[in-house]
Amino acid sequence: MRPAVRPPGGTPRRFRLADWAAAAQAAFLAAVGGKRTPLAVSYIITNRCNSQCAYCDRWKKADPGLSTEQACDLLAGLRRLGTRFLQITGGEPFLREDLAVVVRRARELSLHTGVNTNGSLLKANAGVLRHLDRLCLSLDGPPEVHEKIRPKGAHWQVEEAIAIAADHGVPVSLNVTLTRFNTAHVDYLLDFAAAKGVAISFQPADVHALSSARPNEAAGDRDEVRRAFGRLEERKRDRARMENGFLELSYMRKWPGPQGVCCAGGRLFFRIESNGDVMVCGLKERGGEFPNVLRDGLEAALEAVPFPDCDACFSSTRLRINLLYSALRLNRGVILDWLGGRRP
Numbered sequence: 001m002r003p004a005v006r007p008p009g010g011t012p013r014r015f016r017l018a019d020w021a022a023a024a025q026a027a028f029l030a031a032v033g034g035k036r037t038p039l040a041v042s043y044i045i046t047n048r049c050n051s052q053c054a055y056c057d058r059w060k061k062a063d064p065g066l067s068t069e070q071a072c073d074l075l076a077g078l079r080r081l082g083t084r085f086l087q088i089t090g091g092e093p094f095l096r097e098d099l100a101v102v103v104r105r106a107r108e109l110s111l112h113t114g115v116n117t118n119g120s121l122l123k124a125n126a127g128v129l130r131h132l133d134r135l136c137l138s139l140d141g142p143p144e145v146h147e148k149i150r151p152k153g154a155h156w157q158v159e160e161a162i163a164i165a166a167d168h169g170v171p172v173s174l175n176v177t178l179t180r181f182n183t184a185h186v187d188y189l190l191d192f193a194a195a196k197g198v199a200i201s202f203q204p205a206d207v208h209a210l211s212s213a214r215p216n217e218a219a220g221d222r223d224e225v226r227r228a229f230g231r232l233e234e235r236k237r238d239r240a241r242m243e244n245g246f247l248e249l250s251y252m253r254k255w256p257g258p259q260g261v262c263c264a265g266g267r268l269f270f271r272i273e274s275n276g277d278v279m280v281c282g283l284k285e286r287g288g289e290f291p292n293v294l295r296d297g298l299e300a301a302l303e304a305v306p307f308p309d310c311d312a313c314f315s316s317t318r319l320r321i322n323l324l325y326s327a328l329r330l331n332r333g334v335i336l337d338w339l340g341g342r343r344p
């Protein structure tokens, strides 16, 4: 393996004891006292995108975007209120010319920071990697599958981005959304990740296109998605490496049916849109008025986010937090499943 050529400026931050301690404290206070802490925040830095995938309408939205200064102030405010984990996403974040400035600010604030990208602009902007803790790339399957809903050459761009990140010593995670095109390709995806030495996680495609109420034509047949999660459980038992735990896989297999989890959205995690609107997750962004960090101030906006009445989580990272939160809330079903007494 080639040695990393990460220029001076910092190495990726691992989760530290202090991060886990802060997470445990926030989760405990949320569960017993209902306290809100923006422990994990997903920030959509831009709606602009150069991919324009079939299952996403975000790139059709206006993109007022926060200024560089507003974005950096937002991060400082979040850190002050307890944020430890920051995921910068889009759109395509690398279309923001100031991405390096914002990510550097996140590093200064000791936020554990990842960026979601399609990888297409990484080569020209590899300097951003100096300040990053994790690069997250979307992958759907082999080239003919990946490029069914993405531009030609997109698969090769993912491979190139993995190599560039490796050169800079930045861990990569592949995000797989299971659609009707790729439920038969989970083995390819696991083997691809293993061959490249990168992490991988799976989640089902929402039944609506991202950022709109339009039905998602790429959403998978429910039974096929369920079978794909069953296959992932089998592979996990055979020690295939993936970020989803057994419990998450078995709960995802139930989706979009009720899962019996308590959502920690609005208590432990938030999502901030490019215009400063605050919500829980993508499922809650279809229309309506939202608290806004510019209009209401960050603290008031976070406090005003309604708690979701939702019990069917399609987001792998949020489901992980929701399961932990449910156990702390003494959710009997989740605790029994956790202890292995019952499979959902």
Ligand code: SF4
Pocket (backbone or CB within 6 Å): 263, 264, 265, 280, 281, 282, 283, 284, 308, 310, 311, 312, 313, 314, 315, 318, 319, 322
């Ligand atoms: S449970 Fe529902 S509202 Fe909560 S994070 Fe998951 S999908 Fe979003």
